[in-house]
Amino acid sequence: MENSSFIPYNNQYVRYKPVIQIIELEVTLMNVSSLRYMQVKEHLIRHIASLKPNDRLPSRTVLSETYQAARTTIERAVSELIGEGLLYARDGSGTYVSEANTGNALLEGNGVKTWGLLIPDILHYIYPGIVRGVGDVANNHDVNVIICNTDNEYEKQTKHINKLIESKVHGVIIVPAISGAIDLQPFYKLKESGIPFVFCHRMLEGIQAPRVISNNFYAGYIATKHLIASGCKKIAYISRPVYSASSDRYQGYVCALSEAGIPVRRDRILFESSFETDGEGYYSAQRILAGDDRPDGIFCFNDGIAKGAYDAAGEAGLKVGTDLGIAGCDDTNICGTLKPKLTSVKFQTYETGVQAARLLCDGTEDNQTIVQQPELIIRESSSVV
DSSP, X not given: OOGGGEEEETTEEEEOOOHHHHHHHHHHHHHHHHHHHHHHHHHHHHHHHTSOTTOBOOOHHHHHHHHTOOHHHHHHHHHHHHHTTSEEEETTTEEEEOTTSOHHHHHHHTTOEXXXXXXXXXXXXXXXXXHHHHHHHHHHTTEEEEEEEOTTBHHHHHHHHHHHHHTTOSEEEEXXXXXXXXXXXXXXXXXXXXOOEEEEESOOTTOOOXXXXXXHHHHHHHHHHHHHHTTOOSEEEEESSSSHHHHHHHHHHHHHHHHTTOOXXXXXXXXXXXXXXXXTTHHHHHHHHSSSSOOSEEEESSHHHHHHHHXXXXXXXXXXXXXXXXXXXXXXXXXXXXXXXXXXXXXOHHHHHHHHHHHHHHTOOTTOEEXXXXXXXXXXXXXOO
């Protein structure tokens, strides 16, 4: 390093440049520092909103490590929050949350709103569309979204809702769980807390709330009707365990058969005993296809069950799309991987998320219901010669 080519700047050396460029560098560094400070302050505001009055804030060292920010940046953000009355300091003891500035008041006072979004599993193929729809509306209204995965379990759903209530969120969108002992108490607590919520994709019996639901009856009806139109006369139904969606799709299946004058046979209807995905559809299809009077078509509750039915049909020496028509539900990426490609009912997941978020924004009445109509995507699996 040649001293004639470098000058000291902020405890380090920078290459010498004309004075105007050095000024530009200083302005840039100030802008970066200001942006980082504002980010840290916003993070602190969200953290404070999750705490109770008089809770102690972590030490400056811990905050510095948590937010990967300089100690001076933390000090500036905390000092301003103290000045704004959101925090208060005790000499030699630390910094604490103010009595009057937690929860919704804190968030609204700083222009920050938060929603909770409860879904069974963000990795499951139908829920990313709902998440994206909710997220787009939330972004347009400057709302943050907390995503909670329930794994379809009532127990986890209850824990998540209780945490969201404690955090004083401004609203909740819920795809109700379907497994375990039903617990309605969290929904009563939401109402008592004045936190609006909307059911999404399906509803929960016994709780009145705005809802955006998929027409599962129609899904079962159009899939079965198509199989009939394709030449199938002996159509089976393989489903997940009994709950609202599987029951509605079953009713649609029965309606299409009755309309065509085809008798409904109990030996061609099978609700699986578990929500486990290992072997879903496979063992049920094996059982249904084992008899002498085997079906010539199968309507499957979802595409995963349809895949299991493909495997069982292949082992039985049957060609899907020729010897056996199959239609699924959800129109997932599974459809394109199967040979022949799978006919499936497509649900409007993105629009469902959008409409649920709009209902939450509008603050509609509990009896408000929006029904999303699915459509049938026809492929080779349902053509029977």
